[in-house]
Amino acid sequence: MLGQISITMQELNLPTLIPMLIAVCGGLLILIIDLIKNDLHKSFYVMMMILILFVDFGSVLSLVVNDRGFFDLILVDGIAIVTQLLILVTSMLFIPLALTSKRFHEFSYPEFFALFLFMIAGFQFMVTSDNLILIFVGLETASLSLYTLIAMHNRSNSYEAAVKYFTMGAVAAGFFAMGSALIYATTGSIELYAIKDVIGDRLNEPGLSAVIIAGGVLLLISFAFKISLFPFHTWVPDVYEGAPAPLAGYMSIVPKIATFVVALRIFGTYIDLGIEPIRVIILVLAVLTMTLANIMALVQEDVKRMLAYSSIAHAGFVMSALALGTTKGDVSIFVYYTLFMFTNLGAFTMLWISRHKKRRYSLRFDHPYEKFAGLIKVIPMGAVVMALFMLSLAGVPPFSVFWGKLYIMSAAVDKGYIWLAVIMGLNSAIAAYYYLKLIVYMFLKEPNKDMNTVYYNISKPLMVIIGIAVIVTVTSVFFFQQLLSYITYMIDYSVL
């Protein structure tokens, strides 16, 4: 018989759970409101969402750094706080994009918003834990919600995207489970800090290191699906194409950064312990990812697919920082994604603006390059803004992504990986071509005669979001210092 289990509230330390509870309760609140009154306009839900996310944001800020709670399942370290803040800010920027001037039906369902909050709760669990099971549960909660959100965009290729994403996600989940199982079999623990100790002790035992590395590789494959590393990236363009543009932009940031955090916790351990094969595999995957995705992006005819490949390439960039295993490298991951987030979300929002509800520009694509021909003569401000985003993504200073790139390359150089920095530089040059291609279409070509095919979905909320993205992209030089010192401070306070 088990003895009586006594747990005090003190030990449970519920405040560490508050951010997730807010998201979950917020989702339930939205469902309850829908039960009571079912003809509310989407603007009501959007504003409710922003308020809930705002409260969530506040609760994250009030967390105590390096606190544990809930049977030690929850670990609130600096990384967890930074990531949660990033996820919440991205979500707050994403949600108003539902308020387009044309009606897209998925945003009229309150379930959309409830699911969205459950997804955020899932991601929050995922990043605030060092327990493999809780990470897995968070990952699946978030992913299942996300599949549904994609499918709610009622088009045939959205179903295709959702099913494709679901299938890939299921495979990734399988790999995650197998990897965790191997690690549990060798270390007898699912807590990362305990795993680290055991691996450190037993690394040199004959036969064991192969199993440990194999476990790491299986986990790496699982993350490679989620972060979209080569050769597990093939789903990305199709899924982004099928999903509505803002959701695609959202997917290129939030799920990836959440997965990066988990990868950082696990492979940070591996790299700290000097398990070189894992570092080599990560580096090879990262280099292949950025190079091949860039080359694929060159031949795309659709801007959204191009942006999909571009976001794969950016993920490769960031992944290589993870292999460095230095504080500066870890900091650069978050700096990069923070700066990248505004620009990339802005670029996808510009596609959203130009989206027609039913009529597609051509039979195959929603956003082919030709659609944007001569945009400078049609909507000059739109063209200038889009060009800014493209230049920023290409890494032209002083726009935001340049600072991220600078910091990652500097981190690589510091660690002695000069060849890596050179490859990053050459890749940026390749990438510049396809970003320029859009600028060339917008500025240097004549507008399409049949203007009815270009449709502008603009509304005030969208303009506000674009405005925020532009301001951050252009003025990033002025707050780079604050961002850098805050993130460095937070990472220094992490368990890694």
Next chain:
Amino acid sequence: MDNILSVLIFFPAIAGLLGFVIDKNSIRAYGISVAAVEFALSLFLWATFDGTSAAMQFVELIPIVPDFGISYYVAVDGISLFLVIMATLMTLIGIISMSVKNEIKNMVITLLFLEMTMVGVFVSLDVIVFYLFWELSLVPMLYIIGAWGGPLRVYAAIKFFLYTFTGSLIMLVGILFLAFTYYDIVGVWSFALTDWYQLKMGVNVQLWLFAAFFIGFAIKVPMFPFHTWLPYAHGQAPTIGSVILAAVLLKMGTYGFVRFSLPLFPDASVIMIVPIAVIAIIMIIYTAMVAYAQEDIKQVIAYSSVSHMGIIMLGAFAMNTQGISGSIFQMLAHGIVSGAMFMLVGMIYDRRHTKLMSEFGGLALVMPRYAMIFGIMLMASVGLPLTIGFVGEFLVLIGFYKVSPILTILAGASIIVGAVYMLSLFKKTFFGEVTNEENKKLLDIDARETFSLVPLVLIVVWLGVYPTPILKPIDVSVSSMLELMEAKAVKPKTKELIASMRSEDKEEN
């Protein structure tokens, strides 16, 4: 005005932003006024500049990212001062002479932004800020070539952008490595050039870093064999684009060599004297021959630009005051002369919509004033004594003679080749009978065109006869730079070479 450099950088940018609200019929006047004020400000900078001091003047230092050592750090010395003035002058004259009619508002605004980046490159002493302006200058030029250029404009614009962008990213890796080396030794991050000047590095490290910076700068210059983007860019660019590109943007590369490569890597620079000189002589002779084979007047001048940039490179690596000062003087001379030549070609293109030499002949009879100015500029270009082109070339050759007489003789001989293609261009276009009927009705240059060309003619003659006011401050800064190089060199041979060069300089003075 202590912060005049910031005013110089941001005045055109703010004017460019405000330009969006100006009516398109008034935008040309607006552009000219802004550029004139900017030019006046740069003259004021010269007036208040202390030409006898080698120190950095008008220093402004504001930390931007203190944790990472990036700060807004601008200053000017004898090396950069005149490049700034030339940039503002050529922008002003370029806008005055501009014949673009369509989308003129976008053109003027783009030019003003371009002017900001040009001034910024020459006065930044923080390497990241330098890099920022350096990269940013590509964007307006891309737009100018791509929007107003010839039939292959998009191809030419993208080629220009990608070529330079690739080179500068390799340079960025070099910059980051150098910054890390500084951090490794000193313990704090800094991207300030004056801090880096204090850094002593091993020869091996210097060579690698030299190579990284070399790729960035050599593509911009452009040095053989990286010059292939230039004929396209010039061939397709509108007149104003070619003027700015030849006069100012190419100088960023050679300025980079003088400002960064030489003082940061003295040992590597001395080791690289011969390779660079060989490339420079190939540039001078090979592109002169290519220029001779061209049928398009603009292409002749484009290739002659590459040839002249070879002379500048040769001087920069002479490691003595004459050579380097001559090289900087030649940057100014080439800026003014090639800018004027491209304007002249643009004027004839506006009239006839062709630039082929075979279409012309006997123009001296129909357009005497045009022919005279063209002749003066051409003479300056081939380096006739008493023109601006002679001073720089002569100094470069004297300077380099001390390094290697044979290479200098080769380079000197090439000036004759230069004279051949230029004079044959002049002969084919201006002398003889007017064979083509269409040319008989051509009008001579009008008041606006005269007004934009005459100041350049005056400068060509004035600085050809009396270059001292410009050469003196350049000399002062260059000799202090050589002193720094001597102090910094780690190899005894390098120290010896620079020391002997410096003592010879002193004797001559």
